Amino acid sequence: MKKVITGNHAVSFGAQCSRVQVISAYPITPQTQIVELLSEFCASGKLAAKFIKVESEHSAMAACVAASAAGARAFTATSAQGLALMHEVLHWAAGARLPIVLADVNRAMGPGWSVWTDQNDSLSQRDTGWLQFYCESNQEVVDTCLISFRVAEQIMMPVMFVLDAFVLSHTSEGVDIPEMALCDQYLPPYKPELKLDLADPRSFGALSNPDHYYEIRYKMQKAHEQALPVIKQAHEEFARVFGRTYGMTESYKCEDAELVLVTTGTITGTARVVIDSERTKGRRVGLLKIRLFRPTPVAELKAALLKVPKVAIIDRNITFGHGGIWTQEIKSALYDEPVRPKIFSYIIGIGGRDVTPADIQEIVDFTLAHDRPPAPIIWRGVRL
Amino acid sequence: MKWLEAEPPKIPVLERESDYPPMAVSLTTSLINRTGSWRIFRPIYDNKLPPCNAECPASERIQGYLDLMEQKRFLEGYQLILETNPFPSITGRVCYHPCEGACNRKEFDEPIGIHNIERFLGDYGLSRAPRPKPAVRRPDQVCIIGSGPAGMTAAWYLALKGYPVTILEAAAQPGGMLRLGIPEYRLSKAVLDKEFRKLKALGVKIKTNTRVGEKVKLDDLRRQFSIILFAHGAHQSRELGVPGQEARGVMSGLEFLAQINLGRRPRIGKRVAVIGGGNTAIDAARSALRLGAEPRILYRRTRAEMPAVADEVEEALREGIPIDFLCAPVRVIKSKGRVSGMELLRMKLGKPDESGRRRPVPVKGSNFRLKLDTVITAIGEQVDLGFLGADVPATGWSVSADRFGRTKLSGIYAAGDCVTGPKTVVEAIGMGRRAALAIDAHVTQQPIEEEKGSGVRGQGSKEIAQYVNINTAYFDHSARKAMPALDLKARRRNFKEVHLGYAQNDAVEESARCFSCGVCDRCDNCYVFCPDMSVLKKDEYYEYDYDFCKGCGVCAKECPRYAITMIEERQAK
Numbered sequence: 040m041k042k043v044i045t046g047n048h049a050v051s052f053g054a055q056c057s058r059v060q061v062i063s064a065y066p067i068t069p070q071t072q073i074v075e076l077l078s079e080f081c082a083s084g085k086l087a088a089k090f091i092k093v094e095s096e097h098s099a100m101a102a103c104v105a106a107s108a109a110g111a112r113a114f115t116a117t118s119a120q121g122l123a124l125m126h127e128v129l130h131w132a133a134g135a136r137l138p139i140v141l142a143d144v145n146r147a148m149g150p151g152w153s154v155w156t157d158q159n160d161s162l163s164q165r166d167t168g169w170l171q172f173y174c175e176s177n178q179e180v181v182d183t184c185l186i187s188f189r190v191a192e193q194i195m196m197p198v199m200f201v202l203d204a205f206v207l208s209h210t211s212e213g214v215d216i217p218e219m220a221l222c223d224q225y226l227p228p229y230k231p232e233l234k235l236d237l238a239d240p241r242s243f244g245a246l247s248n249p250d251h252y253y254e255i256r257y258k259m260q261k262a263h264e265q266a267l268p269v270i271k272q273a274h275e276e277f278a279r280v281f282g283r284t285y286g287m288t289e290s291y292k293c294e295d296a297e298l299v300l301v302t303t304g305t306i307t308g309t310a311r312v313v314i315d316s317e318r319t320k321g322r323r324v325g326l327l328k329i330r331l332f333r334p335t336p337v338a339e340l341k342a343a344l345l346k347v348p349k350v351a352i353i354d355r356n357i358t359f360g361h362g363g364i365w366t367q368e369i370k371s372a373l374y375d376e377p378v379r380p381k382i383f384s385y386i387i388g389i390g391g392r393d394v395t396p397a398d399i400q401e402i403v404d405f406t407l408a409h410d411r412p413p414a415p416i417i418w419r420g421v422r423l
Numbered sequence: 424m425k426w427l428e429a430e431p432p433k434i435p436v437l438e439r440e441s442d443y444p445p446m447a448v449s450l451t452t453s454l455i456n457r458t459g460s461w462r463i464f465r466p467i468y469d470n471k472l473p474p475c476n477a478e479c480p481a482s483e484r485i486q487g488y489l490d491l492m493e494q495k496r497f498l499e500g501y502q503l504i505l506e507t508n509p510f511p512s513i514t515g516r517v518c519y520h521p522c523e524g525a526c527n528r529k530e531f532d533e534p535i536g537i538h539n540i541e542r543f544l545g546d547y548g549l550s551r552a553p554r555p556k557p558a559v560r561r562p563d564q565v566c567i568i569g570s571g572p573a574g575m576t577a578a579w580y581l582a583l584k585g586y587p588v589t590i591l592e593a594a595a596q597p598g599g600m601l602r603l604g605i606p607e608y609r610l611s612k613a614v615l616d617k618e619f620r621k622l623k624a625l626g627v628k629i630k631t632n633t634r635v636g637e638k639v640k641l642d643d644l645r646r647q648f649s650i651i652l653f654a655h656g657a658h659q660s661r662e663l664g665v666p667g668q669e670a671r672g673v674m675s676g677l678e679f680l681a682q683i684n685l686g687r688r689p690r691i692g693k694r695v696a697v698i699g700g701g702n703t704a705i706d707a708a709r710s711a712l713r714l715g716a717e718p719r720i721l722y723r724r725t726r727a728e729m730p731a732v733a734d735e736v737e738e739a740l741r742e743g744i745p746i747d748f749l750c751a752p753v754r755v756i757k758s759k760g761r762v763s764g765m766e767l768l769r770m771k772l773g774k775p776d777e778s779g780r781r782r783p784v785p786v787k788g789s790n791f792r793l794k795l796d797t798v799i800t801a802i803g804e805q806v807d808l809g810f811l812g813a814d815v816p817a818t819g820w821s822v823s824a825d826r827f828g829r830t831k832l833s834g835i836y837a838a839g840d841c842v843t844g845p846k847t848v849v850e851a852i853g854m855g856r857r858a859a860l861a862i863d864a865h866v867t868q869q870p871i872e873e874e875k876g877s878g879v880r881g882q883g884s885k886e887i888a889q890y891v892n893i894n895t896a897y898f899d900h901s902a903r904k905a906m907p908a909l910d911l912k913a914r915r916r917n918f919k920e921v922h923l924g925y926a927q928n929d930a931v932e933e934s935a936r937c938f939s940c941g942v943c944d945r946c947d948n949c950y951v952f953c954p955d956m957s958v959l960k961k962d963e964y965y966e967y968d969y970d971f972c973k974g975c976g977v978c979a980k981e982c983p984r985y986a987i988t989m990i991e992e993r994q995a996k
Contacts, residue, residue, distance in 0.1 A: 136446040195445060233448055242453035243446070254440040255447060262445070 040216045046207035049177040049214055050116060050142045051076035053184025055086050056222040057140070059114040060229075063091035063102035067121040068154045069204040070144045074116060088114075096121035100128035100139075107137035108243055110234035112188065115139070118204065119146035119153075119160045126164065129197070133168025133259065135244050138191030138198070138229070140184065141169070145304065146204045147390040155391020156204035158304070158356035162332070162364045164199070168259050170266060171332040172200040173303045177212040179285060182277065183330075185217070186285075189226050189273045194262045204391065206305040217281055225280045263334040270331065287336035290343050292318055293325030298406055299344060299380075301327045301352040301365060306387075306394050310353070313399040324403055329365065337372045344373060344380055351383040351406045355394070362386070362416045383412045387419040454971075458955065462974030465995055466949075466967060469988040471888040471941025475537060478525035480853040481508040485522050485537055486942050492540055492934035501548025504541065508852050509579040510618050512549050513572070513601060515542025516610045516922070518849045519732040527890040527940050533903035536925070536933045543930040549617055554624045557585040563866050566591065566648035568635050571599020572848045573839025574654035575622055576855030577828075577862075582625040584863050589648070590627060593634035595685065599656050600840075601848065603681040604703065606710050607918035612684075636810030645812070645835075650862055653811075653822055653837035654855065657804040657845045663698065667755030668800075672762030676707040676801030683710055683918075691716050692796020696765060698722075698752055699801035700729040701845075705736060707799045708744050713918055716797070718744055723751040723770050723783040738921065742911060751783065753790060755798060764794045804845045820844060827871060828858030836862060888941025892985035897948070904933040943986040949978035 044052065050073045054062065062081065064074040080086035089111075091102045096117050103113040117125065122143055132139050143161045147153040161171060172187060174180045180202050187198040202208055235243065247255060270287060278284035292314055293299055302310045307328040317324040327343045327350075329336075344350050354363025361367060366384035373379045383406045388394040398419055405417070432451045437443055449456075473486040484503055491500035504511045518538060526534035565581050567574045570592040578588045596602050598615050623629065635641055635655075644651060660675035662668060674689070676697065682689040693716055697708040700722035711718040720739070722729060725748045729736055740746065749770040756764040769789030772781035806821045816823040816830050821844055822837040824830045830837055838858040839851035857871075864871040907923040914921060925933065943964060950958045950965060957972035958965050979987040 134446065233444055233446075240453045241451075242449040242456065245447055245449065247447045251440075251443070251447070254443070255445065258445045 040218070042214055042216055043211050044177060044214050045072065045209055045211050046174075046177045046180055046202050047072035047144070047209065048076050049180035050144075050184065050202070051080065052214070052216050053142075053181040054114050055080055056181065056217055056219065057114070057184055057188045057226055058112065058222070058228075059086070059088050059140075059188075060111040061089050061091065061103065061106035061113045062115065063093055063099045063106070063113070064115045064117065065093055065096045065099045065121060067096070067118045069146055069208045070116050070118045070121070070142070072208075073142060073144070096124040097128060100125040100132065100141075103139045103141075104128060104132050104135065104137055105235075107132070107139050108135065108235050110229070110231050112192075112229045113137075113139045114141070116142040116144070118144045119148055122160045122164065123148065126167070129164055129167040129169060131244070132197045134255070136195040136259075136262075138188070138195055140187045140191055141197065141199045142180075142184070143199055143201045144204050144208045145201055151390075153390050154204065156206055156304075156355070157389050157391065158201070158354075158364070161199060161201045162356050162358075165333065165364075168196065168263075169333065170196055170198040170263070172198070172330050173332060174200060174202045174207065174330070175305060175307045175328060177207065177210075177214045178283075180207070181214055181216060182281070182283070182285070185222060185226055186270075186273050186277055188229075189276075190266060190270050192229050193269050193273075194266050195231075196259070196262050196266065201304070203305045221280050225276065266334050267336065267338075285330055286339070287329075287331040288339040288343055289328045289330065291326040291328065293327065293343060293347070295323050296325030296347050297323045298349045298351060298403065299325045299327050299347045300399070300402070301329060301344075301350060301369065303329050303332075303353075303365060304355065306353055306355060306399075309394055309396055310399045313396050313403060316396075317403060322403075322407070324407075332368070335368060335372055340369055340372045341376065344369070345376055345378070347380050349383065349406055350380045351385060351402055353385050353387060353394075353399075353402065355386075355388040357386055357389065357416075381411050383409070383417060384415060385417050385419050392420065457970050458973050459957075459968075459970045462969075462972060463992050464974040464976060464989045465969065465972065465992055466974065466976065466979050466987050466989055467995075468943060468965060468967075468986060470943060470986055471886045471892075473940040473942060474525040474527055474887050474889070475522035475535075475940075477887045478521045480521070480847070480850040481514065481856070482853060483507050483522070483541075486937065486939055488544060489535065489537070489540065489934040489937040490939060490942075490944055492544065493931060493937070495931060497544060497547045498552060500544045501552055504544060505548070505552075507856060508849075509576055509622075510572070510852065511541045511545030512614050513545070513610060513618060514849050514852065515539070515545040516614070516920075517601070517605055519734075519847055521849075527888070527893055527938055528936060530890040531893075531895055531898065531938075532900045535937050536903050536906065539904070539906050539922075539925045540930050540934055542922075543925045543927070546614075546924065549614075549621065554621070555583060557583055557625070559585040561585040561587075561866065563587075563650060564648045565589070565650040565652065565862065566644050567652045567654055568644075569593075569599055569653070569655035569839070569841070570597035570629055570631075571654060571656045571839060571851060572601060573656070573841075573851035573855035573858070574599065574652070575619070576852045577652055577654060577838060577859045578627045579622055579625065580856055580859035581862060582622075582627050584859070586650075586863075586866075588627045590629045591633040591635055591639065591644075592629060592631045593655070594681075595632055597629050597631060599654075600658075603658075603684050604677060604706070606680060606683065606706050606713075608709070608713065608914070608921050609706070611920050641810060641812050650834050650836065650866070652828065652858055652862070653815075653835075653841050654839045654851075654858075655807060655841050656851075657806045657821075657840040659805040659807055660800060661803040661805060663752060663755075663800050663802065665752050665754050667757050667762075670755050670757045670762045670798075671760055672796060673755055673798045673800065676703040676799050677804060679707050679799050680710060683714075688714070691799075693717055694793075694795045695719070695797040695799060696721050696793060696795050697799045697801055699803070700724065700731060701801060701803065702731045702735060703804070704799075704801035705731045705739050707801050709739055709742060710918075711797075711799065712742055712744060713914070713916060715916060718799075720744060720746040721750050721752070721767065722746060722748055724772065724780065725749060728772075728780040742914060749783065750791075751785070756792065762795055762798050764792055765798060766790055766792050804840075806841045806844065826854070826857060827861035828854060829861050833865075886941075888985045893938050893940060894981065894983045894985075897946075897983035898938065901936055903936070904929045939984045939986075941985050944984065946983060948981050948983060949987060952977045952981045
């Protein structure tokens with residue numbers, strides 16, 4: 040069924056398509072519409088889920104942890120300070136190997152108080168053990184929700200999928216909401232091997248001494264490694280069932296490129312326009328969109344980037360004292376190769392400042408005009 | 424405790440780390456971890472004494488019947504009252520309800536309308552409850568002198584226990600002060616008559632017009648009956664003790680009220696002064712008003728010192744009766760042997776006297792006069808001790824007995840105003856019941872029955888649940904239901920009952936305001952809050968699973984009503 044809906048409502052429909060059983064969320068701009076629509080689904084019976092109201096995001100995630108431990112498919116959504124408040128329980132969800140799915144609407148962290156987009160909220164959760172997908176379009180949002188649950192439940196790890204505040208969350212696009220029969224075919228009911236069970240009460244998450252804790256962490260890393268083929272297979276299966284799909288990374292006009300832009304989220308769509316116009320001008324410029332942040336798709340990054348001389352990474356985030364986070368990740372992924380591209384690291388659009396085709400054009404021109412990056416961080420549009 | 428009887432399961436040791444589950448989870452049932460052993464404090468269900476119950480002179484289990492009322496179990500509520508007070512239709516009308524003064528809810532908004540609910544239940548049961556029958560018959564004949572609240576209460580409980588009871592009543596109709604002293608507009612004679620029918624149905628014989636010391640002699644009674652209970656009240660009015668008090672048109676308040684109550688219409692003029700600040704004064708003034716007079720009350724102290732029930736004073740003022748405070752009579756002014764006025768003296772308050780109230784002191788030269796047609800004196804009542812045998816122990820003003828009515832003489836008991844001096848109906852009822860318990864204990868050679876506990880179930884602690892113990896987060900503010908009453912116009916020139924009684928819905932809603940202080944009312948809070956699922960439902964109530972209760976105390980903290988106590992583990996048996 041085709042509908043014109045916002046990115047936020049795409050999240051709600053994605054959760055409905057995934058037949059989530061427990062939703063616990065606390066409203067926060069710009070995520071609020073997600074839970075509004077989900078609560079309506081629950082109230083009207085369109086979705087047979089228990090909607091648990093809570094007083095904070097910490098409790099929202101705690102309720103999801105408990106629901107998931109009891110064997111329910113659990114879902115939540117949040118943004119910025121809300122995600123930060125969940126931080127402790129995000130660790131718990133991953134350590135307890137609970138396949139919870141969370142939609143994060145990327146919003147800049149305060150202060151200064153902001154409701155506009157950047158990626159620091161979700162990227163700050165890098166080390167919690169959660170998988171992370173970044174979405175470009177509303178269709179991708181619906182579809183990624185299904186993919187997230189499928190992957191999460193196969194490897195027993197929680198998954199976060201991310202969309203930009205306002206640029207996606209509040210922007211309407213045509214979306215094909217998949218038929219439930221197809222969704223059910225793609226995402227079977229969740230049946231964990233171990234769960235809270237009154238008939239066989241077990242202690243979950245209890246004290247683990249040094250004899251066991253280390254191995255639990257080892258197995259979490261193994262789960263992330265195992266996730267890469269599982270994600271690949273999940274995308275292939277998605278194509279088979281729904282007739283469209285995505286990748287962990289997606290190349291656009293990269294053949295023969297001498298410069299590849301690396302983008303995430305909605306900047307990708309803007310950059311695509313610039314790439315098209317560059318190509319008509321005959322410049323060999325391509326684009327690599329990255330969807331998967333954790334686990335790092337090292338092989339895909341190498342395959343896409345090692346063959347080009349220059350890479351311009353566009354970071355709508357910053358790890359202070361270092362620089363762009365995607366830059367850091369990509370450099371790390373390519374480090375052990377003997378020949379590596381020159382990497383230009385651009386920081387742009389922080390706190391929701393608009394990123395326009397002209398901005399991207401400037402990045403392209405600047406990169407092509409320089410043999411090597413003049414500085415570890417290249418700021419675009421900072422006003423001083 | 425199931426697992427305790429069985430061998431605890433062995434925790435398996437797996438060969439390789441990779442065989443263990445990927446998350447921290449026990450390999451066997453978690454029930455082997457008896458977390459109750461971590462406990463240093465344990466919660467116990469421990470009903471306390473609700474302050475209303477503690478305050479009731481008739482030992483009514485008020486919280487218990489409010490609970491039954493809320494559940495619309497009216498007959499059970501009535502019967503619960505009857506365990507300690509046989510006549511709730513009476514107390515539901517005339518009691519000064521100290522329970523409401525003690526009610527913790529008054530700190531929150533307004534006290535529960537206990538008095539009005541008691542009246543509802545009393546009237547409900549009076550016409551519907553099956554007549555009880557004594558289980559046994561006892562040969563020991565009991566004679567009760569006086570059919571007021573103390574006598575009729577003792578008669579009820581003794582008859583219930585199978586004793587043949589005869590009440591001797593000096594007046595033409597039974598009821599003592601209830602009949603003679605309390606006006607119809609406060610206690611309808613129809614209600615009183617019904618209560619007496621209930622008493623007679625139990626086999627109690629009542630001989631009216633039988634004043635002991637006149638037709639019958641006490642010595643004869645003592646030969647005839649093995650048990651005698653004095654319950655003849657305090658019916659002698661104190662005299663003013665001022666010149667002119669013998670004038671026509673001076674009468675005692677009790678005599679005035681008794682005449683009206685026996686269906687006569689005493690002759691009074693327009694200008695009536697009632698001397699005194701007690702309940703008799705208020706009753707006399709309001710009765711005089713209803714006879715068409717223009718009464719005023721003269722009291723030598725101030726409103727704060729008035730012994731009358733505050734509600735009654737309030738009603739008198741609402742009905743337009745002026746009260747002159749700080750004035751005392753000096754003499755009655757006569758004209759041809761009749762009252763024509765009174766000379767009074769202004770008073771001021773001095774140091775507190777033995778009653779704790781500030782003593783009125785005359786203001787020199789402050790004499791003033793009032794023109795009056797009638798003077799009604801209501802400055803206190805005394806006990807008639809004249810007919811008592813020489814050996815019956817008495818002080819100068821009352822019969823000597825303990826709180827169970829036991830005198831120093833075997834087989835001789837006394838209860839009510841004749842022991843305490845003029846007090847209240849509910850105190851007389853309480854003492855009448857205690858005397859019945861003492862008499863039965865004496866005859867059966869058993870110890871006196873324990874006073875009942877707090878709640879509807881079992882014995883409670885003697886600790887009184889205070890307002891600070893109530894978790895008020897669980898209660899919404901709500902207004903007390905007003906008692907419907909006749910408007911002022913409708914009270915003119917008649918003795919119709921002023922208060923009309925709660926409608927059933929109002930009574931139920933009002934009872935639902937009760938905090939149930941200190942007594943579990945099955946609210947499920949402990950059950951819901953327990954993080955260890957160690958609160959188990961047991962019949963209607965709960966019990967702890969101490970194998971797993973860690974003693975965190977959340978249940979006690981979140982109990983809205985202090986029915987759970989945390990005790991040190993080492994104190995637990």
